[in-house]
Amino acid sequence: MFKKGDWALLLEEGRAYKTVVRVGSGKAQTIRGFIDTDALAGAPHGAVITSSLGVKFKALPASIFDVIEHRFKLSAQAIYPKDAVHIVKAAGIGPGSVVAEAGTGSGFLTAVLAWYVKPWGVVYSFDNRTEHMKTAVRNLEAVGLLNYVELQIRDVVKSGFGALRVDAVVLDMGEPWKALEHVYEILRPGGSVVIFSTTVEHMAKSVEALKKRGYVNISIEEVLVRRWKSILGELRPETFDVTHTGWIISARRG
Numbered sequence: 224m225f226k227k228g229d230w231a232l233l234l235e236e237g238r239a240y241k242t243v244v245r246v247g248s249g250k251a252q253t254i255r256g257f258i259d260t261d262a263l264a265g266a267p268h269g270a271v272i273t274s275s276l277g278v279k280f281k282a283l284p285a286s287i288f289d290v291i292e293h294r295f296k297l298s299a300q301a302i303y304p305k306d307a308v309h310i311v312k313a314a315g316i317g318p319g320s321v322v323a324e325a326g327t328g329s330g331f332l333t334a335v336l337a338w339y340v341k342p343w344g345v346v347y348s349f350d351n352r353t354e355h356m357k358t359a360v361r362n363l364e365a366v367g368l369l370n371y372v373e374l375q376i377r378d379v380v381k382s383g384f385g386a387l388r389v390d391a392v393v394l395d396m397g398e399p400w401k402a403l404e405h406v407y408e409i410l411r412p413g414g415s416v417v418i419f420s421t422t423v424e425h426m427a428k429s430v431e432a433l434k435k436r437g438y439v440n441i442s443i444e445e446v447l448v449r450r451w452k453s454i455l456g457e458l459r460p461e462t463f464d465v466t467h468t469g470w471i472i473s474a475r476r477g
């Protein structure tokens with residue numbers, strides 16, 4: 224049953240349109256008319272709700288990825304979910320992990336990291352720009368994950384990460400190779416560093432710096448996801464899709 228404050232995924236009946244609304248937040252505007260989200264409070268999962276334009280939606284509990292995709296605000300280029308979950312795997316992150324991240328940006332990746340380290344772990348997340356941090360706070364609050372994140376305004380190239388000891392470090396920032404010296408100081412032996420790079424030049428500099436600093440087990444991976452139409456009689460790849468995002472470079476502190 225939905226309760227006030229839950230996120231609901233609304234699937235238009237018979238069509239591909241979907242959106243996410245917050246239960247009990249009054250009228251929510253969609254391209255199919257207004258939804259009375261108060262009417263969802265107390266309704267069972269799977270209930271049908273009708274918009275002000277008479278369009279019917281099936282309401283299901285939204286996943287963390289539904290909320291990130293439909294409701295997070297963007298103030299810097301964000302990591303796509305396909306890359307975020309692969310970063311989690313590459314860094315060996317799980318419940319209880321202690322992770323440092325730079326930069327926070329809009330907190331898309333931070334939310335995914337926090338989702339995986341909870342309920343015992345923590346994500347220390349750094350950004351040198353206040354305006355991005357404000358967006359991240361708003362996004363993390365929206366999904367109830369702020370308690371698992373320690374945010375700090377800090378230039379990690381100039382000032383490092385402070386006195387931390389972490390299991391993994393994730394870098395999605397300009398010139399991450401310049402932060403690797405500080406990463407080494409906080410990473411426990413055997414811990415993982417993961418760098419997200421969007422260009423070949425960026426990737427080459429990161430790999431070179433990892434080798435120079437003695438990191439081991441360096442690996443470069445790219446996550447390619449091809450979406451297909453799920454309409455019977457039209458089962459084929461989507462015509463338009465995201466083609467390139469970036470490379471995930473991972474290494475261990477030896």
Ligand SMILES: C[S@@+](CC[C@H](N)C(=O)[O-])C[C@H]1O[C@@H](n2cnc3c(N)ncnc32)[C@H](O)[C@@H]1O
Pocket residue numbers: 299300301302325326327328329330331332333349350351352355377378379380381395396397
């Ligand atoms: C591409 S965005 C990160 C997006 C984030 N991973 C997400 O999924 O929302 C890069 C961020 O790195 C921050 N940044 C760049 N250089 C930095 C530095 N030296 N120290 C800390 N943060 C830095 C920028 O301010 C920016 O917010």
